[in-house]
Amino acid sequence: MDKNNKIPFQEDNYTHNIERNGERTLDRRGFMKTLVGAAGLFAVSSLPWGAVAAKELMGLSDKGYPKKKIADVSKVAIGDSVNFSFPGEHDSALLIRLSENKYVAYQNACTHLRCPVFWVKEKGEMICPCHHGKFDAQTGEPTVGPPRRPLPEIKVKVENGTIYAVGVKRYEA
Known part of the structure; x- marks a missing residue:
């Protein structure tokens, strides 16, 4: 190969850019972990409101109204x-x-x-x-x-x- 067609890294090294200047700090696996964590946090944080809504819909809370x-x-x-x-x-x-x-x-x-x-x-x-x-x-x-x-x-x-x-x-x- 001549100078213009030279491969800048070894052909058998497929991971040459993983640690280059922090460019892969959030890869697919990291992104999915973050996504699942956020969804789990949202689900857990909405449980109390779901219990309040279920209680209201089932008529367990006897709402008092002022005359x-x-x-x-x-x-x-x-x-x-x-x-x-x-x-x-x-x-x-x-x-x-x-x-x-x-x-x-x-x-x-x-x-x-x-x-x-x-x-x-x-x-x-x-x-x-x-x-x-x-x-x-x-x-x-x-x-x-x-x-x-x-x-x-x-x-x-x-x-x-x-x-x-x-x-x-x-x-x-």
Whole structure:
């Protein structure tokens, strides 16, 4: 071979560059060890949150809600509705007085795409205008349109002429 075609290392030495200037400090094996270690650390660190979520989903934690005043009975006529927030400040809800002593309340975000749900007194229907969904006011069950799950029900209680929200009914599949 001439000078330009000369091989710069011995042909039988296939590991000539392993230690050259730290260029192989993280090889494939090292990378895989790091990757498996990071995945293991992530899995172990997420276990406590998984236990909390499982406890919540299985209903083992009995969540207490503060009693919140919605309206006075004298201010809500039969067939009327009242918008309020429950359980949090940003959780909008809807109370409907169906008869003399029957009150129902639901979170008013449609279970399809979370659009607001409105009470149409003249038709006696709860309507989601986004995709023409309708819900039964007695049960919160969807009757028309794309929603498949009922609206989350809010438990109400009447005491001394005042209507209170006292809890959220768990959704049961």
